Amino acid sequence: MRRIFLPLPGLVVALLAAAAIAAPEVNVNCRVPGEILEDDPPLPLTAAKLKAKQPLRIVAIGGASTAGTAAGDGNAYGYPHRLEEALRARHPGMDVTVLNKGVARQTTAQMVERFPGDVFAANPTLVIWETGTVDAVRGIDVDQFAAVLEAGIASLRAHRLDIMLVSMQYNPSSGSVINFEPYLEALRHAADFDDIYLFRRYEIMKYWTETGVFDLADVPKDRRPQFAAEVYQCIGNVLAEAVDYGAR
Amino acid sequence: MSGRDLRLDFFRGLSLFIIFIDHIPENPLSYFTLHSVAFCDAAEVFIFISGYTAALVYGQSLMRNGALLAVAQVYRRVWQLYVAHIFLFVIFTAEVSYTLVAIENPMYAEELGVGDFLTQPHIAVLHALALDFQPPFLDILPLYIVLLAAFPLILLGLSRHLLLPGLVSAAVYALTLRFGWALHAYPDDRVWFFNPLAWQFLFVIGASLGYVRALGHPPYQPPRWIGQAAVTVAGAIAVISLSWTAHWIYDPFPPLFPKLWYFTLDKTSLAPVRLFSILALVMATLHLVAPEAAFLGSRWARPVILCGQNSLYVFCLGIVLSVLGHFVLEELQSGLPAQMAVNLLGIALMIATAALLQWFKTASRRPRAPSVQPAPSE
Numbered sequence: 001m002r003r004i005f006l007p008l009p010g011l012v013v014a015l016l017a018a019a020a021i022a023a024p025e026v027n028v029n030c031r032v033p034g035e036i037l038e039d040d041p042p043l044p045l046t047a048a049k050l051k052a053k054q055p056l057r058i059v060a061i062g063g064a065s066t067a068g069t070a071a072g073d074g075n076a077y078g079y080p081h082r083l084e085e086a087l088r089a090r091h092p093g094m095d096v097t098v099l100n101k102g103v104a105r106q107t108t109a110q111m112v113e114r115f116p117g118d119v120f121a122a123n124p125t126l127v128i129w130e131t132g133t134v135d136a137v138r139g140i141d142v143d144q145f146a147a148v149l150e151a152g153i154a155s156l157r158a159h160r161l162d163i164m165l166v167s168m169q170y171n172p173s174s175g176s177v178i179n180f181e182p183y184l185e186a187l188r189h190a191a192d193f194d195d196i197y198l199f200r201r202y203e204i205m206k207y208w209t210e211t212g213v214f215d216l217a218d219v220p221k222d223r224r225p226q227f228a229a230e231v232y233q234c235i236g237n238v239l240a241e242a243v244d245y246g247a248r
Numbered sequence: 249m250s251g252r253d254l255r256l257d258f259f260r261g262l263s264l265f266i267i268f269i270d271h272i273p274e275n276p277l278s279y280f281t282l283h284s285v286a287f288c289d290a291a292e293v294f295i296f297i298s299g300y301t302a303a304l305v306y307g308q309s310l311m312r313n314g315a316l317l318a319v320a321q322v323y324r325r326v327w328q329l330y331v332a333h334i335f336l337f338v339i340f341t342a343e344v345s346y347t348l349v350a351i352e353n354p355m356y357a358e359e360l361g362v363g364d365f366l367t368q369p370h371i372a373v374l375h376a377l378a379l380d381f382q383p384p385f386l387d388i389l390p391l392y393i394v395l396l397a398a399f400p401l402i403l404l405g406l407s408r409h410l411l412l413p414g415l416v417s418a419a420v421y422a423l424t425l426r427f428g429w430a431l432h433a434y435p436d437d438r439v440w441f442f443n444p445l446a447w448q449f450l451f452v453i454g455a456s457l458g459y460v461r462a463l464g465h466p467p468y469q470p471p472r473w474i475g476q477a478a479v480t481v482a483g484a485i486a487v488i489s490l491s492w493t494a495h496w497i498y499d500p501f502p503p504l505f506p507k508l509w510y511f512t513l514d515k516t517s518l519a520p521v522r523l524f525s526i527l528a529l530v531m532a533t534l535h536l537v538a539p540e541a542a543f544l545g546s547r548w549a550r551p552v553i554l555c556g557q558n559s560l561y562v563f564c565l566g567i568v569l570s571v572l573g574h575f576v577l578e579e580l581q582s583g584l585p586a587q588m589a590v591n592l593l594g595i596a597l598m599i600a601t602a603a604l605l606q607w608f609k610t611a612s613r614r615p616r617a618p619s620v621q622p623a624p625s626e
């Protein structure tokens with residue numbers, strides 16, 4: 001047993017020393033490494049539109065973080081509009097529209113119910129589906145979440161749409177209050193088994209926290225809308241890169 | 249009883265380590281725990297062994313001391329578990345209050361709705377006392393409490409006929425799966441994360457095997473062919489499960505029967521494939537590991553066994569440590585070295601605590617031993 005206890009003092013010292021080093025402050029350069037951004041499943045219909053320079057219509061359906069009201073005017077500062085701007089900048093002269101269909105506090109099942117009016121009626125080429133948060137918050141059974149997700153994907157597929165899934169927002173503190181892990185895992189598995197491009201927003205925001213791009217844990221009250229706008233701007237930029245990667 | 253069955257202590261200790269490791273979010277070590285080689289995880293092991301030891305300890309007490317004292321002992325244990333749960337709840341509340349500052353940021357507040365229970369603390373506390381408010385990771389003790397509170401009934405049934413509780417229990421499990429019975433929880437329309445109506449079946453299976461031992465028979469040994477079949481099945485499950493884990497770590501690796509994964513998801517109602525997986529593991533273990541297996545007496549098994557012998561305290565400590573570990577990793581330092589340090593330090597603290605408790609038990613038992621009946625250690 002002695003052997004087990006010997007390295008302890010060393011570990012304690014290492015842990016304390018590690019804790020004492022503060023994260024470096026880097027400013028808003030929100031690019032992320034390719035391996036976080038890139039996913040194998042292609043977006044063929046989007047690729048065809050981009051190649052032919054035809055108008056490209058995208059629907060972003062999701063919850064509060066898609067609606068973007070935390071930044072004030074969600075239609076201007078939410079990530080869907082930023083995605084539209086970024087895609088237009090990346091493809092000069094192309095007509096790109098991104099419709100924001102974010103509604104706060106909806107479960108995956110409620111979003112699937114909205115598909116006919118909010119997605120199919122708009123006749124998009126690509127659907128960006130941000131989901132999972134409310135299911136985790138409400139403690140919906142994971143197997144039920146996975147089943148509804150599957151059904152939603154099948155229904156989007158049946159309408160011949162390119163699909164991109166977007167995972168939850170990351171927050172350094174929420175893990176102690178809400179257990180996101182099983183839902184994240186279900187999302188990853190569903191994307192993997194059904195061959196759907198997964199935009200790993202959770203990992204991306206975590207990467208930003210770890211590299212000091214954003215300090216998501218501690219935002220002064222008066223700076224919060226501005227801060228949310230910056231994060232959404234970055235999400236929009238990185239998402240545009242992901243769309244281009246999927247449509248390569 | 250003629251010598252303790254150290255296998256129980258060893259595997260329960262192991263399951264406590266795994267519960268600690270799996271409870272730290274995004275822990276790389278959790279790729280190497282039970283759920284990577286089985287369709288179930290440490291929760292199933294913990295509940296099965298808890299059922300077994302409960303029947304062993306209180307079954308012996310029933311025969312020696314009569315029903316009244318045995319039932320009183322069960323309820324003393326239920327009370328200890330209840331107090332432990334409330335203690336963990338207080339720690340959880342402290343942590344949540346601390347992190348609330350970050351989460352009230354509208355970027356998250358709108359979608360997380362965390363205020364729901366913190367705006368009504370008086371109601372939340374009452375629900376915690378009633379066990380139906382179960383924050384993340386504080387959900388297995390309420391299950392254990394409810395199962396143990398119902399245990400006198402199981403014990404009574406076992407003393408009538410060994411198979412009686414098992415048959416009733418199987419029927420309740422089947423009906424629960426068929427009709428989707430669940431226990432309501434707070435807030436909103438949640439249910440208990442571990443549905444006692446489903447999980448009681450595994451507990452009763454464990455209790456039935458444990459009662460055989462309480463009657464004075466040697467530990468249950470499955471017939472050879474069942475043992476061999478169980479080893480084959482557990483092996484096949486391990487291969488499938490490992491292929492998923494490998495695919496997970498390295499995408500081009502092909503997963504075997506990927507759609508089967510969905511059937512392992514329903515932990516709440518103890519999905520049949522999960523039950524099948526744990527029973528295969530139990531039978532395979534009984535077949536392969538003899539009660540007097542040499543490794544159980546070895547130096548490296550000793551710390552694990554110590555933890556298993558002091559499971560209530562070590563379990564609670566593990567939960568607290570995983571919360572603290574998570575806090576350290578998120579707020580202070582992340583990265584692989586820090587993660588490994590948190591894992592090692594946590595397990596070392598669990599072992600040290602178990603060693604301390606063991607010393608305390610033996611040291612305070614030494615004087616005037618004959619007049620004091622040692623408390624049953626379950």
